[in-house]
Amino acid sequence: MDPFIGFIGGGNMASSLIAGLIRQGTPGASLGVAEPDAEKRQQLATIPGLFATPDNALIAQRADVLVLAVKPQMLKAVCLALREPLAGRNPLVISIAAGIGTDALARWLDPSLPIVRAMPNTPALMGHGATGLFVNAGVSEAQRQQAERLFNGVGIVRWLADEAQLDLVTALSGSGPAYFFLFMEALTEGAQELGLDPGLARDLTLQTALGAAHMARDSGLGLDALRVRVTSPGGTTEQGLRVLEREGLRRIAREALAAAQARAVTLAQELGEAS
Numbered sequence: 630m631d632p633f634i635g636f637i638g639g640g641n642m643a644s645s646l647i648a649g650l651i652r653q654g655t656p657g658a659s660l661g662v663a664e665p666d667a668e669k670r671q672q673l674a675t676i677p678g679l680f681a682t683p684d685n686a687l688i689a690q691r692a693d694v695l696v697l698a699v700k701p702q703m704l705k706a707v708c709l710a711l712r713e714p715l716a717g718r719n720p721l722v723i724s725i726a727a728g729i730g731t732d733a734l735a736r737w738l739d740p741s742l743p744i745v746r747a748m749p750n751t752p753a754l755m756g757h758g759a760t761g762l763f764v765n766a767g768v769s770e771a772q773r774q775q776a777e778r779l780f781n782g783v784g785i786v787r788w789l790a791d792e793a794q795l796d797l798v799t800a801l802s803g804s805g806p807a808y809f810f811l812f813m814e815a816l817t818e819g820a821q822e823l824g825l826d827p828g829l830a831r832d833l834t835l836q837t838a839l840g841a842a843h844m845a846r847d848s849g850l851g852l853d854a855l856r857v858r859v860t861s862p863g864g865t866t867e868q869g870l871r872v873l874e875r876e877g878l879r880r881i882a883r884e885a886l887a888a889a890q891a892r893a894v895t896l897a898q899e900l901g902e903a904s
């Protein structure tokens with residue numbers, strides 16, 4: 630029988646993960662969601678067989694895999710209230726809440742529970758996510774595979790050996806979509822200022838970003854080799870790249886990552902470890 634996967638919180642990320650599971654062939658009858666908002670519940674309940682309820686305890690009592698998908702600020706209160714319904718049960722707990730460590734989760738729920746911490750990103754909402762996963766000591770191989778399958782439904786998954794790396798993953802792939810949005814914005818604006826029609830500038834920028842990402846992923850070549858290939862000596866690309874290098878794009882990227890990572894560490898302290 631399929632394990633019962635229960636979600637606490639039925640917002641954007643939970644809905645995307647559920648859609649991914651359904652695409653992979655998980656039957657709706659193996660899925661449950663606790664969500665306070667009646668409209669969101671009704672929307673989720675249109676999936677045949679899915680059990681939607683306002684009661685977190687009902688989901689916790691049934692779940693073999695319990696996905697915590699509420700905002701980080703809500704998580705402590707939600708976990709403390711789940712202690713009783715989880716008593717004597719041993720589901721795999723998967724938290725997608727940014728910044729809350731496995732130590733805090735174990736303290737709030739039950740130290741003996743197997744816990745996976747995940748850092749997905751917003752493109753997961755469109756099935757193109759990148760998720761970093763970390764497991765605590767109590768997680769079995771079968772449970773690792775279960776967690777991997779959940780996030781494979783909305784993109785790629787990479788395992789982390791060290792929980793502290795999640796702060797850097799947050800800075801890279803968690804915040805990363807915004808860096809690329811900014812770069813695309815800058816190229817579009819630049820092209821516009823130099824004379825291109827706004828719609829045309831946008832279309833060409835977006836398709837170029839998409840095309841470059843596809844080449845980087847599928848060509849089998851390294852990023853540096855790809856860059857060298859499009860850079861003919863004495864050509865146009867060489868001149869453009871010279872400005873980006875001269876103005877310190879690599880240093881800027883490193884500093885942006887370090888600043889985001891430092892903020893992730895501070896937020897984690899505020900949200901979890903200090904409480």
Ligand SMILES: NC(=O)c1ccc[n+]([C@@H]2O[C@H](COP(=O)([O-])OP(=O)(O)OC[C@H]3O[C@@H](n4cnc5c(N)ncnc54)[C@H](OP(=O)(O)O)[C@@H]3O)[C@@H](O)[C@H]2O)c1
Binds near residue numbers: 639665669699752
């Ligand atoms: N979206 C992303 O790209 C992304 C990326 C990485 C990590 N995450 C993490 O994923 C988690 C969910 O994010 P999201 O974007 O899906 O947020 P969201 O859309 O706000 O979803 C959270 C849901 O939880 C519900 N909720 C609130 N209090 C609850 C309670 N006590 N019991 C059960 N459900 C409750 C909310 O209902 P109401 O609206 O009625 O309050 C809402 O539907 C967050 O912890 C976030 O850090 C998200």
